Amino acid sequence: MDTAFIILSLITVGGAVWAVTLRNLMHAVLSLVLFFFGIAGFFFYLNADFVGWVQILVYVGAVAILAIFAIMLTHNLTAEDEPEFFSLRWLTGLAVAGAVGAVLWFAIKNNTAMSQVAPVGVASNVADIGRKMMTDWVVPFEVVSLLLTAALIGSIVIAMEQISHRK
Amino acid sequence: MFGHGLLQGLIVTARNFIRSYFDPERLTTVQYPEERVKLPENSRSFPFLVYDGAPDNLRCVACKICEQECPPQCIYIEVERDPKTGKPVRRPRVFDIDYSVCMQCQICAEVCPFDAIKMDQVYELAGTNRFGGMLHNKSALLKSNEYYHQIHPTEADEVDAHLSQSRKKMPGATALSTGPKPPNV
Amino acid sequence: MYNFFDQLIVTLGTWLVGLVVATGNSVSKICCGQTMGDAAAHNVAAGTEIVLICVTIYGVFALCFGLATWLERKMLARIQNRYGPNRVGPFGLFQFVADGVKMLTKEDIVPARADKLVHFLAPAVALAPALLMFGFLPFGRNMAPTDLDTAVIAFFAVGAGSELALFMAGWGSRNKYSILGALRAVAQMISYEIPLVLAAVPVVMIVGSLSTTQIVAAQGADGFLDVSGWFVWTPWGFAGFVLFLIAATAESNRCPFDIPEGESEIVAGFHVEYSGFKFALFFMAEYLGMMAMAGLGVTLFLGGWHGPKLLPSWAWFMLKGFLIVCWLIWLRGTLPRLRVDQLMAFAWKAMLPFALFNIFATAVWFYLPKTTLLQSAVAWLITAALVVAAYWVVSRFVSRRAGAPRVYRYAS
Numbered sequence: 001m002d003t004a005f006i007i008l009s010l011i012t013v014g015g016a017v018w019a020v021t022l023r024n025l026m027h028a029v030l031s032l033v034l035f036f037f038g039i040a041g042f043f044f045y046l047n048a049d050f051v052g053w054v055q056i057l058v059y060v061g062a063v064a065i066l067a068i069f070a071i072m073l074t075h076n077l078t079a080e081d082e083p084e085f086f087s088l089r090w091l092t093g094l095a096v097a098g099a100v101g102a103v104l105w106f107a108i109k110n111n112t113a114m115s116q117v118a119p120v121g122v123a124s125n126v127a128d129i130g131r132k133m134m135t136d137w138v139v140p141f142e143v144v145s146l147l148l149t150a151a152l153i154g155s156i157v158i159a160m161e162q163i164s165h166r167k
Numbered sequence: 168m169f170g171h172g173l174l175q176g177l178i179v180t181a182r183n184f185i186r187s188y189f190d191p192e193r194l195t196t197v198q199y200p201e202e203r204v205k206l207p208e209n210s211r212s213f214p215f216l217v218y219d220g221a222p223d224n225l226r227c228v229a230c231k232i233c234e235q236e237c238p239p240q241c242i243y244i245e246v247e248r249d250p251k252t253g254k255p256v257r258r259p260r261v262f263d264i265d266y267s268v269c270m271q272c273q274i275c276a277e278v279c280p281f282d283a284i285k286m287d288q289v290y291e292l293a294g295t296n297r298f299g300g301m302l303h304n305k306s307a308l309l310k311s312n313e314y315y316h317q318i319h320p321t322e323a324d325e326v327d328a329h330l331s332q333s334r335k336k337m338p339g340a341t342a343l344s345t346g347p348k349p350p351n352v
Numbered sequence: 353m354y355n356f357f358d359q360l361i362v363t364l365g366t367w368l369v370g371l372v373v374a375t376g377n378s379v380s381k382i383c384c385g386q387t388m389g390d391a392a393a394h395n396v397a398a399g400t401e402i403v404l405i406c407v408t409i410y411g412v413f414a415l416c417f418g419l420a421t422w423l424e425r426k427m428l429a430r431i432q433n434r435y436g437p438n439r440v441g442p443f444g445l446f447q448f449v450a451d452g453v454k455m456l457t458k459e460d461i462v463p464a465r466a467d468k469l470v471h472f473l474a475p476a477v478a479l480a481p482a483l484l485m486f487g488f489l490p491f492g493r494n495m496a497p498t499d500l501d502t503a504v505i506a507f508f509a510v511g512a513g514s515e516l517a518l519f520m521a522g523w524g525s526r527n528k529y530s531i532l533g534a535l536r537a538v539a540q541m542i543s544y545e546i547p548l549v550l551a552a553v554p555v556v557m558i559v560g561s562l563s564t565t566q567i568v569a570a571q572g573a574d575g576f577l578d579v580s581g582w583f584v585w586t587p588w589g590f591a592g593f594v595l596f597l598i599a600a601t602a603e604s605n606r607c608p609f610d611i612p613e614g615e616s617e618i619v620a621g622f623h624v625e626y627s628g629f630k631f632a633l634f635f636m637a638e639y640l641g642m643m644a645m646a647g648l649g650v651t652l653f654l655g656g657w658h659g660p661k662l663l664p665s666w667a668w669f670m671l672k673g674f675l676i677v678c679w680l681i682w683l684r685g686t687l688p689r690l691r692v693d694q695l696m697a698f699a700w701k702a703m704l705p706f707a708l709f710n711i712f713a714t715a716v717w718f719y720l721p722k723t724t725l726l727q728s729a730v731a732w733l734i735t736a737a738l739v740v741a742a743y744w745v746v747s748r749f750v751s752r753r754a755g756a757p758r759v760y761r762y763a764s
Contacts, residue, residue, distance in 0.1 A: 026467065026523055033516060050502045053509040061512025061545070065538055068519055072535070126501050126562055169747030173687070180431045180686040193433045 012038030418448035470524030492666030533621020568656030709742030
C-alpha cells in the first residue's frame with residue numbers, strides 16, 4: 001500500500017460514509033460527488049485513465065446533477081424525523097445489501113480476468129477499448145443503448161401524460 | 168437563408184466598431200474634467216449676491232424678504248447697525264446661505280426688489296463637513312456684476328437697463344439704495 | 353533563428369529545471385557530502401517541471417484574463433460608440449489591476465441563512481476546472497503540459513465539474529434568484545455539452561485519437577505556410593467549428609446564452625449573493641473557461657499551433673485563441689439574450705441533428721478516396737453538399753416554428 005492508495009481510499013470511503021450519514025440531503029449529494037471523484041482517482045491509479053475520465057464525465061457531470069434535480073423537486077430537504085432503530089427498513093436494507101454483496105462476491109470469485117495482475121504502465125488503451133466495444137462486446141453495447149432509448153421514451157411518455165392531465 | 172439576420176446584425180456592430188475609430192462625431196461621450204459642455208444661459212445652481220464695482224458696494228439692503236420667502240429657509244440675515252448710534256444701516260452684517268439646504272428654486276431672486284440676489288452656475292461644490300461645510304457666508308457669496316454678465320448676459324442686460332431707468336426716475340437714489348425702490352413692474 | 357524563438361520557452365524551462373537540479377546537488381553535497389542519486393534527481397526534475405508548468409500557465413492566463421476583461425469592455429464600448437475604460441494607464445490597460453484591488457478590498461458578505469460551507473466552496477470549485485482545462489492543450493511545438501491519450505475526453509470531463517460549482521453557488525446562497533440562475537445554468541450546460549462533444553467527434557474520427565497532441569500533429573503540413581492541413585478548411589471541419597463555437601459560447605454562459613445570469617430577470621443569477629473576491633473568482637472562472645474553450649477550438653479545428661513560420665508556434669496558438677475571444681465579444685455586442693425555451697429548442701432541435709449529420713458527412717469523407725487532387729476536390733464537394741443539405745433541412749425544420757407566437761401554459 002502506498003500513500004496515493006491511502007489518500008484515495010480515505011476520500012472514497014469518507015465521501016461514501018458522509019453520503020449515507022449526513023442529515024442535509026444537499027451535503028449528502030456533494031459527498032457522493034466526492035466519492036465519485038475518489039473512484040475516478042482509483043481508475044487513474046490503476047492506469048485506466050479513459051474509464052476514469054468517463055467516470056467523472058458521466059457520474060459527476062450527469063448522475064450527480066440528476067440526483068440534485070431530484071432533490072430539488074422534493075419537499076423535505078432535511079429529514080427531521082428520526083427513524084426507529086430497528087424497523088422494517090433495516091431488515092430490507094440488510095437483505096438488499098446482502099444480496100448485492102453475494103452477487104459481487106460470486107462475480108469476483110468466478111472471474112478469471114480479475115485475478116490477473118493489471119499490466120502496469122500501458123501506454124494506450126482507448127483504441128483497445130474501442131475495438132473491443134465494436135467487436136466482442138457489440139451485442140451488449142447495442143442492448144444497453146436500446147435500454148437507454150427505452151428509458152428515454154418512457155420518461156417522455158410520463159411527462160407527456162402529466163401535461164395532458166394538467167390541460 | 169437561415170442565419171441571415173444574424174450576419175446582418177454582426178455587420179451592423181462591426182460597422183459601428185470600425186467607424187467609431189475614424190469618425191469622432193460618433194463618440195458622444197464628454198470626458199468631464201478635461202472636456203466640458205458649455206452650460207445653457209438659463210441654467211442655475213445656487214444664489215449669490217451681486218455687487219457693483221467694489222465688494223463693499225453691494226446691492227442688498229438687508230430687507231429680509233428673501234429670508235422670509237425662502238421655502239427651505241436656508242438664508243440667514245442680520246442687519247448691520249451703526250456703531251455709534253446703534254441704528255440699523257441698510258446693508259447686511261451677516262448674510263449666510265446654507266447650500267446643503269438650498270433647493271435652487273430661484274424664489275429669492277424673484278422676490279428681491281433690488282436685484283441683489285441672483286442665481287449662480289457653479290456646480291463643482293464639495294465639502295468634508297456634513298453640517299457646516301456648505302454654509303456660505305457673505306464674503307463667499309459676493310460676486311461682481313461683471314461675473315453676472317458673464318453667466319447670464321441677457322438677463323443681466325435687462326436688469327442693468329431696469330436699474331438705470333429707476334435711478335433716473337428717482338434722482339436721489341444711488342447704487343447704495345438709500346431709499347426703498349418701487350417693486351418690479 | 354526561427355527555431356530559437358519557437359523553442360524559447362521550452363529552452364528556458366529546461367534551463368531552469370537543470371538549474372534547480374544543480375542547486376539540489378550542491379545543497380545535498382554540503383549537507384550529506386554527496387550528490388543526489390539518480391532517482392532523487394529525476395524526482396526533483398519532474399517536480400520542478402510540474403511547478404514550472406503550473407506557474408507559467410496560471411500566470412500567463414491570469415494575465416490574459418485581466419487583458420480579456422479590458423478588451424471586452426473596450427470592444428463593447430466601441431461597438432456602442434463609447435470610449436470604454438481609458439483612465440488607468442495607457443488606453444486604460446491597467447483597469448483590471450484597479451478592478452482587482454477594488455475586488456480584494458471589498459467586504460465579503462455571506463447571507464445569514466446561507467449554507468455556509470457550500471457557499472464558501474463554490475467559487476473554488478468553479479475556478480478549479482477552468483484552470484485544469486488548460487492542462488490538456490498543446491500551446492506550441494513541444495509545449496504540451498500533459499500528453500494524455502484521452503486529452504479531449506479529459507477536457508470535457510473536467511469541464512463538467514463547473515456545472516456542479518454553479519449549482520453549489522446557487523444552492524448555497526439560499527436566494528430564489530440564485531437558485532433560478534443555477535437551475536438555468538445546469539440545464540443549459542447539460543444540454544449544450546452534447547452538441548459540444550458531438551462537434552468534436554468528427555475530428556477524433558478523422559485523426560483516430562483522443563490525444564490533443566496527435567490531433568494538432570495531424571493538422572500540420574510541410575513547408576513555410578503550414579495552413580493547408582487545418583480541419584476548418586474541410587466542409588465537416590467548418591460545420592464542426594461553427595457548432596463548436598456556438599456550443600462553447602453556451603458552455604461558458606456568455607451572451608447570447610447568458611440566461612443563467614440574466615440581469616434583467618434574475619438580477620445576476622447564481623452569483624447574486626457573492627461579493628468581493630469570491631465574485632472575482634467566479635468572474636475569473638467564467639473568463640478562463642471561455643479562454644480554455646477557445647484554446648480547444650484552436651486545437652481541434654484551427655490547426656493548433658501550426659501557422660506560417662513568421663511567428664513562433666506558441667504565438668500562433670495565442671493569436672488564434674485571441675481571435676476566437678474577440679469573436680465571442682463581438683457576438684456579445686450584437687445579439688440579445690435568448691429565451692429559455694428558444695435556447696433549449698435550439699440545442700435539441702437544431703444543433704443536435706446537425707451535429708449528427710455532420711458526423712455522417714465526416715464518415716463519408718473518411719471513406720472517399722483522396723489520393724489525387726481531383727479525387728480530393730470531388731470528396732470535398734460531396735461532403736460540402738452533404739453538409740449544406742443537412743443545414744438546409746435543419747434550418748427548414750427550425751424556422752418553420754420561428755414565427756409562431758409563444759404559447760403560455762400558465763399565464764394567459
